[in-house]
Amino acid sequence: MLAQLPPGIRSRQVDNGNGLNVHILEAGFEQPGRECVLLLHGFPELAFSWRKVMLPLAEAGYHVVAPDQRGYGMTEGGDARYDGDISQYHFLNLVRDALGLVHVLGYDQVAAVVGHDIGSPVAGTCALTRPDAFRSVAMMSAPYPGPPSYRVDGQNGTQAIARLHADLAALEPPRLHYQRYFSQPDANTHMLACEQGLHDFLRAYFHMKSADWAGNQPAPLPSASAADLASMPTYYIMEQGKTMAETVAVAMPSAAEVAACGWLTEAELAVYTGIFADTGLQGGLQCYRSLGSAAAQAEMLLFAGRQITVPSCFISGASDWGTWQSPGALELMQRRVCTDLRSVDLIAGAGHWVEQEQPAVVVEALLGFLARQAGASGEKA
Numbered sequence: 001m002l003a004q005l006p007p008g009i010r011s012r013q014v015d016n017g018n019g020l021n022v023h024i025l026e027a028g029f030e031q032p033g034r035e036c037v038l039l040l041h042g043f044p045e046l047a048f049s050w051r052k053v054m055l056p057l058a059e060a061g062y063h064v065v066a067p068d069q070r071g072y073g074m075t076e077g078g079d080a081r082y083d084g085d086i087s088q089y090h091f092l093n094l095v096r097d098a099l100g101l102v103h104v105l106g107y108d109q110v111a112a113v114v115g116h117d118i119g120s121p122v123a124g125t126c127a128l129t130r131p132d133a134f135r136s137v138a139m140m141s142a143p144y145p146g147p148p149s150y151r152v153d154g155q156n157g158t159q160a161i162a163r164l165h166a167d168l169a170a171l172e173p174p175r176l177h178y179q180r181y182f183s184q185p186d187a188n189t190h191m192l193a194c195e196q197g198l199h200d201f202l203r204a205y206f207h208m209k210s211a212d213w214a215g216n217q218p219a220p221l222p223s224a225s226a227a228d229l230a231s232m233p234t235y236y237i238m239e240q241g242k243t244m245a246e247t248v249a250v251a252m253p254s255a256a257e258v259a260a261c262g263w264l265t266e267a268e269l270a271v272y273t274g275i276f277a278d279t280g281l282q283g284g285l286q287c288y289r290s291l292g293s294a295a296a297q298a299e300m301l302l303f304a305g306r307q308i309t310v311p312s313c314f315i316s317g318a319s320d321w322g323t324w325q326s327p328g329a330l331e332l333m334q335r336r337v338c339t340d341l342r343s344v345d346l347i348a349g350a351g352h353w354v355e356q357e358q359p360a361v362v363v364e365a366l367l368g369f370l371a372r373q374a375g376a377s378g379e380k381a
Contacts, residue, residue: 003267004048004051004267004268004271005025005048005051006051006054006055008027008055008058009025009026009027009051009054009055010025010026010027010029011023011024011025012024012026013074013076014101014104014105015104016097016100016101016104017100017103017104018093018096018097018100019077019078019088020070020075020076020077020078020097020100021075021076021077022067022068022075022097022101023047023067023068023073023074023075023076024047024065024066024067024068024101025047025048025050025051025054025065025066025067026063026064026065026066027054027055027057027058027063027064028057028058028059028061028062028063028064029063031063034061034062034063035061035062035063035110035111036062036063036064036065036102036105036107036110036111037057037062037063037064037065037110037111037112037113037114037366037370038065038066038067038098038101038102038110038112038113038114038134039053039054039064039065039066039114039115039116040066040067040069040098040113040114040115040116040119040122040123041066041068041069041072041116041117041119042115042116042117042118042119042120042141042142043117043118043182043284043285043287043288044202044205044272044276044281044284045072045116045117045272046068046072046073046271046272046275047066047067047068047073048073048268048271048272049066049116049353049355049356050064050066050355052263052355052356052359053355053359053362053363053366054066056359056360056363056367057363057366057367060367060370062111062370063105065101065105067097067098067101069094069097069119069122070088070089070093070094070097070283071089071282071283071284071286071287072279072283072284073275073279074275078283078286079286080279080280080282080283080286081282082185082188082282084286086286086289086290086293087290087295087296088286089286089287089289089290090290090293090295090296090299091121091122091125091290091296091299091300092125092129092299092300094122094125094287095122095125095126095129095130098113098122098126098134099126099130099133102133108133109132109133109134109135110133110134110135111135111136111370111373112134112135112136112137112138112366112369112370113126113127113134113136113137113138114137114138114140114366115137115138115139115140116140116141116142116354116355117140117141117142117322117352118142118287118288119140120139120140120141120142120143120144121139121142121144123137123138123139123144124137124139124144124146124308124337125144125147125300127308127310127312128146128147128303128306128307128308129303129306131308131309131310134310135310135311135373136310136311136312136369136370136373137308137310137311137312137313138312138313138314138315138366138369139312139313139314139315139333140314140315140316140354140355140362141315141316141317141320141322141323141352141354142322142325143314143323143326143329143330143332143333144308144329144333144337144338145326145329145332145333145337146306146307146308146332146333146336146337147300147301147302147303147304147305147306148297148300148301148304149304149305150301150304161292164177164224164226164229165177165180167225167226168226168229168230168237168240169240170226171226171227171230173239173240174239174240174241175226175229175230175237175238175239175240176237176238176239176240177229177236177237177238178235178236178237178238178244179288179291179292180292181238181243181244182244182285182288182289183285183288183289183292187243187244187281187285188280188281188282188285190243190244190245191243191244191245191281192276192277192280192281194243194245194246195245195249196245196249196252198273198276198277199269199270199273200252201244201245201248201249202269202272202273202276203252203253203258203269204248204249204251204252204253205235205244205248206264206269206353207248207251207252207253207257207261208233208235208248208251209235209320209321209351209352209353210263210319210350210351210352210353210357211317211318211319211349211350211351211357212253212257212261212351213251213351215233215251216233216319216320216321216351217319218318218319218320218321218323218324219324220324220327221324221327222327223327224326224327224328228327229325229327232321232324232325233321234247235247235248236321236325263353263356263357263358263359264353264356307336307337307338307339308337308338308339308340309339309340310340311340311342311369311372311373312338312340312341312342313341313342313343313344313345313365313369314330314333314341314343314344314345315345315347315354315362315365315366316345316346316347316350316354317346317347317349317350317351317352317353317354317357317358318346318347318348318349318350319349319350319351320346320350320351320352320354321352322352323346330344342369342372343365343368343369345365347361347362347365349361
């Protein structure tokens with residue numbers, strides 16, 4: 001991995017005080033006294049996924065820190081067994097991971113926590129629960145709908161999820177939500193030991209969810225019904241009976257397309273392949289199992305009705321279905337969850353991997369977001 005890191009980014013291990021020996025990448029660490037920006041990746045990603053934005057953020061005056069999150073990469077200590085302790089992956093414990101890391105690095109607070117993909121709701125939960133420590137939040141590619149609410153009709157989130165999965169299975173042909181697939185015991189093996197090999201699986205997966213794949217023409221869905229959700233690409237609403245590796249194989253880019261992919265070269269993809277071949281993907285999949293957990297939902301009910309009051313923004317690729325995969329979530333963020341949502345940027349020429357596909361535009365959006373806060377408070381950006 002180090003050979004693929006730009007000069008100026010260092011790699012090291014840090015004990016976060018919450019049971020992890022965290023692998024982090026850092027930029028801007030040479031000068032003490034800088035404000036910190038914390039970057040939280042998604043699936044199937046790593047701290048390495050932020051390599052293209054770290055140096056520009058550091059050049060703007062920040063200490064930029066990107067950890068391999070619990071269960072990922074070279075971070076040690078997370079229970080990555082399918083039958084292991086899934087409570088470690090509840091969002092509140094992931095907030096403890098982030099907060100512990102921040103304090104170990106010598107900070108009481110960070111200028112911003114930035115989360116992509118499933119790192120987005122983790123970042124949102126950081127800002128929701130500890131606004132004193134996470135002074136602003138940028139959520140990327142996955143709108144954060146806030147904590148669950150108490151229902152006077154006795155229904156809960158897990159019951160609604162179960163009904164949706166039953167409705168998807170009743171379609172013709174039967175369909176399966178990708179989060180349900182990722183929660184199955186064989187998903188890790190399906191991807192690691194797939195027919196095309198792990199490297200080609202990851203290439204096809206990254207390609208199919210990027211702006212490079214012509215099939216990505218996202219738009220808001222009319223409703224959250226099974227029929228409307230099934231209009232999304234099959235990497236979200238899969239054909240029942242197919243693995244994810246089989247699903248994305250049909251979109252495997254040609255040799256010419258691979259050679260032209262400047263945002264993810266073969267050498268860069270080899271970093272993901274090598275690390276996931278060594279560690280497996282189950283640690284990353286644990287978060288998806290936690291999403292549907294009644295215990296995780298019950299924990300978050302403590303914050304029912306609570307809003308994100310610190311400055312916030314949302315960034316996504318214009319070709320990213322992730323913005324719309326949960327109908328109404330973006331509008332809920334704008335209307336109720338975030339009381340100080342400064343901007344919503346849908347970046348042209350980017351799909352789901354926005355910080356890799358269009359890093360310069362993402363950096364511009366993040367620095368503008370941070371500068372507006374500094375200007376409002378009279379501080380130096």
